[in-house]
Amino acid sequence: MKLLEKIQLGNLELKNKMAMSAMTRSRADHNGIVGDLTVQYYTQRVSAGMIFTEAIRISEAATGSPLTPGIYTSEQIEAWKKVTKSVHDHGGLIIAQLWHTGRAGHSIDRDGKLPLSPSPLPIQGMQHFTSEGLKDYETPREITITEIRQTIEDYGQAAKNAIEAGFDGVELHAANGYLPSQFLAESANQRTDEYGGSIPNKARFVLEVMQQLISAVGGDKVGIKISPFHPYGNMVLDDPAGTYIYLIEALNKLNFAYVELMKRSPYFPSPSHYPADDEIELFGNMIQQTVIANAGYDKASAEAELKKGIAGLISFGTLFLANPDLPERFEKDSALNEPDRATMFGGGKQGYIDYPTLKMPIIRDIV
Numbered sequence: 001m002k003l004l005e006k007i008q009l010g011n012l013e014l015k016n017k018m019a020m021s022a023m024t025r026s027r028a029d030h031n032g033i034v035g036d037l038t039v040q041y042y043t044q045r046v047s048a049g050m051i052f053t054e055a056i057r058i059s060e061a062a063t064g065s066p067l068t069p070g071i072y073t074s075e076q077i078e079a080w081k082k083v084t085k086s087v088h089d090h091g092g093l094i095i096a097q098l099w100h101t102g103r104a105g106h107s108i109d110r111d112g113k114l115p116l117s118p119s120p121l122p123i124q125g126m127q128h129f130t131s132e133g134l135k136d137y138e139t140p141r142e143i144t145i146t147e148i149r150q151t152i153e154d155y156g157q158a159a160k161n162a163i164e165a166g167f168d169g170v171e172l173h174a175a176n177g178y179l180p181s182q183f184l185a186e187s188a189n190q191r192t193d194e195y196g197g198s199i200p201n202k203a204r205f206v207l208e209v210m211q212q213l214i215s216a217v218g219g220d221k222v223g224i225k226i227s228p229f230h231p232y233g234n235m236v237l238d239d240p241a242g243t244y245i246y247l248i249e250a251l252n253k254l255n256f257a258y259v260e261l262m263k264r265s266p267y268f269p270s271p272s273h274y275p276a277d278d279e280i281e282l283f284g285n286m287i288q289q290t291v292i293a294n295a296g297y298d299k300a301s302a303e304a305e306l307k308k309g310i311a312g313l314i315s316f317g318t319l320f321l322a323n324p325d326l327p328e329r330f331e332k333d334s335a336l337n338e339p340d341r342a343t344m345f346g347g348g349k350q351g352y353i354d355y356p357t358l359k360m361p362i363i364r365d366i367v
Helices: 034-042 075-090 145-164 180-182 201-219 240-251 279-286 299-308 320-324 326-333
Strands: 008-011 013-014 017-020 050-057 095-101 128-130 133-136 170-175 222-226 258-262 290-294 311-316
Touching: 017 326, 034 075, 075 095, 075 145, 095 145, 128 320, 145 170, 145 201, 180 201, 180 240, 201 222, 201 240, 222 240, 240 258, 240 279, 258 279, 279 290, 279 299, 299 311, 311 320
Parallel strands: 017 050, 017 311, 050 095, 095 170, 170 222, 222 258, 258 290, 290 311
Antiparallel strands: 008 013, 128 133
């Protein structure tokens, strides 16, 4: 089975081609500090060839949702050290996904400050989960050039903090309608300066952040996640294919490890003018770095994707959430646990560290 074969990724040797994708779980405290439950959660899933953490805020200004972790204070870094040490002690690899939510936030959880965005355009057709329940999105404040430059520096510092915390690398979260993808989409970016207007200008922010990350920690420890045709977060591009072809060609000129390429979700249909092409087939062959295919794969479709020869790895989300021993279950063709969707965001042990494995009991009390 190709999924269970080893692969070299940058400076890392992975024991299989199954990555655990980033999934927000909202189990940090109000200061963005993860606890012992998070140590157990990630350690239980070291069967993955590589683990991507939930998205981690790069700064206080990057805050979007409550109870999400950060990596910009000494307390946050020390807490993540417990996670990475335990994962490594149990034979795993773990990557920090770096996050700025941009306009996907609310002043309720930002000390009364409006979220930032390339342009003052609110997310339409959705509501935001806040500490006071679901709220309509606010009109964000347009981020200034000075703030853009500070944000790029914040990404670089967060990457250094991640390596200090023991992570094996970092991934720029440039998917799912957060700040980097907001710069690419006309539905969020109507700027007329060097960060708006033309496709090269709209791609500038993503490329400058990637250059900053590579400079901060080395390209062999850096990757990026993109979602070209996924409209979540009211991401609507006039020319999605042209925009991402340009971005990919520009990324090809940089020295880094991988691109995690997310396919659109059937739950969020793309606008009618979007191409119907499969994203992996359309963009994957253009990418010079290792491609990690993401979103909606099961054992059969993941194996078939690897056999095409475009993607080197597959990342799985809810399957790893509910099945800490997913590679073993695939190998033995065992039944899979169903995810408890009611406990995905927030809460305690239930739906977090209590999913059974084939070898009972599951890893517990490892801290």
